[in-house]
Amino acid sequence: MNIHEYQxxxxxxxxxxxxxxxxIATTPEEAVANAKELGGKIWxxxxxxxxxxxxxxxxVKLAKSIDEVKELAEEILGMTLVTHQTGPxxxxxxxxxxxxxxDIQDELYLGVVLDRAKEMPVIMASxxxxxxxxxxxxxxxxxxxxxxxxxxxxxxxxxxxELVFGLGITDKAEQGKFxxxxxxxxxxxxxxxAEMIEINPLIKTGAGDFIALDGKMGFDDSALGRHPxxxxxxxxxxEDPDEREAGEYGLSYIALxxxxxxxxxxxxxxxxxxxxxxxxxxxxxxxxxxxxTASAETVAKGFEIILKNPNVKAIFVNIFGGxxxxxxxxxxxxxxxxxxxxxxxxxxxxxxxxxxxxxxILNNANIENIITATDLGDGARKAVEAxxxxx
Amino acid sequence: MSILVNKDxxxxxxxxxxxxxxxHAEQCLAYGTQIVGGVTPNKGGQTHLGKPVFNTxxxxxxxxxxxxxxxFVPPAFVxxxxxxxxxxxxxLSVIITEGAPVRDMQAAKSYAxxxxxxxxxxxxxxxxxxxxxxIGIMPGNVFKKGNVGLISKSGTLTYEGAxxxxxxxxxxxxxxxxxxxxxxxxSYKQLLPMFEADPETEAIVMIGEIGGDLEIQAAAFIKEHxxxxxxxxxxxxxxxxxKRMGHAGAIISGSAGTAKEKMDALxxxxxxVVVSPAEIGKxxxxxxxxxx
Numbered sequence: 001m002n003i004h005e006y007q008x009x010x011x012x013x014x015x016x017x018x019x020x021x022x023x024i025a026t027t028p029e030e031a032v033a034n035a036k037e038l039g040g041k042i043w044x045x046x047x048x049x050x051x052x053x054x055x056x057x058x059x060v061k062l063a064k065s066i067d068e069v070k071e072l073a074e075e076i077l078g079m080t081l082v083t084h085q086t087g088p089x090x091x092x093x094x095x096x097x098x099x100x101x102x103d104i105q106d107e108l109y110l111g112v113v114l115d116r117a118k119e120m121p122v123i124m125a126s127x128x129x130x131x132x133x134x135x136x137x138x139x140x141x142x143x144x145x146x147x148x149x150x151x152x153x154x155x156x157x158x159x160x161x162e163l164v165f166g167l168g169i170t171d172k173a174e175q176g177k178f179x180x181x182x183x184x185x186x187x188x189x190x191x192x193x194a195e196m197i198e199i200n201p202l203i204k205t206g207a208g209d210f211i212a213l214d215g216k217m218g219f220d221d222s223a224l225g226r227h228p229x230x231x232x233x234x235x236x237x238x239e240d241p242d243e244r245e246a247g248e249y250g251l252s253y254i255a256l257x258x259x260x261x262x263x264x265x266x267x268x269x270x271x272x273x274x275x276x277x278x279x280x281x282x283x284x285x286x287x288x289x290x291x292x293t294a295s296a297e298t299v300a301k302g303f304e305i306i307l308k309n310p311n312v313k314a315i316f317v318n319i320f321g322g323x324x325x326x327x328x329x330x331x332x333x334x335x336x337x338x339x340x341x342x343x344x345x346x347x348x349x350x351x352x353x354x355x356x357x358x359x360x361i362l363n364n365a366n367i368e369n370i371i372t373a374t375d376l377g378d379g380a381r382k383a384v385e386a387x388x389x390x391x
Numbered sequence: 392m393s394i395l396v397n398k399d400x401x402x403x404x405x406x407x408x409x410x411x412x413x414x415h416a417e418q419c420l421a422y423g424t425q426i427v428g429g430v431t432p433n434k435g436g437q438t439h440l441g442k443p444v445f446n447t448x449x450x451x452x453x454x455x456x457x458x459x460x461x462x463f464v465p466p467a468f469v470x471x472x473x474x475x476x477x478x479x480x481x482x483l484s485v486i487i488t489e490g491a492p493v494r495d496m497q498a499a500k501s502y503a504x505x506x507x508x509x510x511x512x513x514x515x516x517x518x519x520x521x522x523x524x525x526i527g528i529m530p531g532n533v534f535k536k537g538n539v540g541l542i543s544k545s546g547t548l549t550y551e552g553a554x555x556x557x558x559x560x561x562x563x564x565x566x567x568x569x570x571x572x573x574x575x576x577x578s579y580k581q582l583l584p585m586f587e588a589d590p591e592t593e594a595i596v597m598i599g600e601i602g603g604d605l606e607i608q609a610a611a612f613i614k615e616h617x618x619x620x621x622x623x624x625x626x627x628x629x630x631x632x633x634k635r636m637g638h639a640g641a642i643i644s645g646s647a648g649t650a651k652e653k654m655d656a657l658x659x660x661x662x663x664v665v666v667s668p669a670e671i672g673k674x675x676x677x678x679x680x681x682x683x
Contacts, residue, residue, distance in 0.1 A: 030455060062655045085633075099398075114493060114497075114573055114574075116573050116574070116602075116603040116604070116640070117603075117608070119500065119501070119574050120497065131624060134645040134646065137645075138646075150501075151494070151497060151498060151501075152498070152501060190494065193492055193493070193494050195493070220492055220493045220494065222466060222490045222491060222492045222493065222637075222639065223492035223495075225467065225495065226467070231595055234518070252636075252637045254631070254634050254636065256629070256631065264547075265547055266545055266546050266547025266548065266637075267545060267571065267600075267636055267637025267638045267641060268543070268544060268545020268546065268547060268548035268571065268598065268600055268626045268637075268638070268639060268641075269545060269548050269551055269626075269668070270548035270550070270636070270643070271545075271601070271626035271627040271629075271630055271636055271637075272545075272548055272624065272626045272667070272668035274627075274629045274630070275626060275627070275628045275629050275650075275666065275667055275668070276667040276668065276669050277629075278628065278629045279666050280667075284629055287630070287634075287636055287637070289637040302625070319548045320550050320551055320554070321530075322528075322529060322530035322550055324549070329567055351551075351554060352530060352533060352554065353530055353532060353533075375555075375669065376551065376668060376669040377666075377667065377669030377670075380669065381666075
């Protein structure tokens with residue numbers, strides 16, 4: 001689960017990670033009131049969507065008067081912001097964060113993620129603030145300082161020293177401030193079961209203070225149960241409605257831009273099915289894992305979600321029956337086709353326990369648009385042919 | 392021969408009396424696995440599925456001599472269960488439970504390693520040595536005995552791969568489902584040398600997926616140390632970037648962890664890489680025939 005910048009900054013503040021002062025607004029009037037409350041002469045109006053690249057897309061702008069705050073809030077609220085992370089369809093801006101202006105001397109980068117190879121959180125810092133860290137990693141990896149912290153011992157003095165010397169921070173007072181900042185951020189990461197924290201840019205002010213000018217946080221979904229405060233920050237409007245609906249039924253669904261709907265048990269086989277369709281010259285319309293125990297209900301729901309996509313020209317049901325026997329799944333598919341109007345060819349491949357009985361059940365049902373397949377390759381080929389025939 | 396587990400392996404079940412634990416322990420018993428008891432706190436002294444129930448893993452180990460545990464406890468209690476097993480002297484813990492927090496697994500694995508306990512999973516189908524011992528949730532009948540070792544991050548792809556190998560007239564020595572979480576126990580790099588050393592295993596199938604770099608590490612290891620033929624499939628060639636594909640660890644972060652980079656690395660290491668899982672069986676047949 002991801003949260004907005006203003007929410008990430010609220011979490012930061014609880015742990016003493018310095019941020020500019022700011023107040024969230026949903027209307028231009030609120031934006032003006034917030035700017036007045038914050039005081040000062042410069043404000044930043046920032047679109048709140050779950051995507052990076054907001055500045056380049058025109059979603060972050062500087063206001064030098066209260067009137068300008070109003071104009072910018074009017075412009076940004078309700079706009080569809082397109083960035084390199086939103087996709088071409090963009091995202092509707094429903095909230096703007098009004099923040100006090102900052103005196104920027106230097107822009108840095110600081111993040112914490114899990115290093116899967118080391119199996120520890122790693123703090124990543126760079127002098128190249130404002131740039132995408134991926135790009136820095138590609139073009140000048142020497143400019144990224146990485147410090148892995150073993151949670152068994154926590155953030156030690158040497159971790160801090162490696163960071164500041166790696167970044168070339170030589171002023172002793174500044175070193176102390178940066179180390180305190182990084183240590184607090186590590187604590188934010190650990191105590192909230194974060195999956196990723198990114199501050200880009202983290203700025204150094206003229207006075208030598210370090211401030212999180214931006215903030216991005218993602219959390220381990222498996223741990224949300226023990227963080228009700230974080231879970232309460234969930235913004236459902238940022239999530240794909242079909243993916244969310246599927247999730248409520250225990251299905252894992254991701255829309256893609258192809259023509260062949262896929263319904264598969266198990267995430268690996270689901271990806272493998274997409275790959276096989278692609279290999280046979282077709283295009284998958286979605287990833288859908290109906291889970292280890294496919295039932296008539298989950299299969300019916302799967303058909304419903306797949307068929308919402310108007311590009312779907314055929315559906316490939318690929319289920320490897322293990323503990324759940326194929327004959328039961330075959331009956332489930334027949335039940336599901338009674339509940340849901342399936343108006344495209346459905347290629348069914350059931351393999352594993354009782355596969356032969358299943359194929360008899362499906363063939364005897366004699367439903368016109370159900371085509372049985374003997375194995376994965378056969379099923380994918382038939383699905384690709386069916387989708388081409390439907391054009 | 393086989394790797395890690397066989398007909399003599401004594402197994403206890405942590406979360407023995409729960410719904411999942413009961414169902415799968417029963418299936419494992421039916422397969423022939425020596426399940427010698429289980430652990431459910433406050434149910435010690437009872438009998439379940441004809442086997443003794445203990446309050447702690449320590450008691451279970453002392454009484455039964457079990458060396459392996461199979462874990463079915465709910466996600467929030469997985470780390471505790473793994474550490475209890477390690478502390479009690481269990482040498483291999485097979486964690487079936489899905490949805491354990493990453494931070495918990497980090498701590499649990501680190502503790503297990505310190506106590507010389509191997510772990511498999513979490514979020515995995517388990518391990519099976521054909522016709523001898525099944526510790527997990529896979530359909531045992533798919534795994535006919537033979538000469539191919541299998542390592543896979545995905546449950547159903549394990550079954551798919553094994554099924555194809557069997558349909559080509561071969562079979563499985565041991566199959567290990569290592570799970571698709573960001574932090575897992577035994578991985579390719581630890582399991583490959585076990586298959587290399589197993590005289591019955593003549594070829595190895597490894598099934599990977601997008602996310603992380605375990606397959607890249609495996610490629611480097613294969614190049615240096617593995618002489619037996621390896622067939623590999625990497626799931627997620629058509630997966631979009633930045634999207635989590637079902638498994639917690641199956642995500643391309645930025646441009647790292649793609650199927651292509653893993654396939655390229657494996658190919659460069661001399662592995663027979665197939666583009667579709669539908670080709671696994673055929674490829675195994677080819678590498679075994681070429682060897683013979």
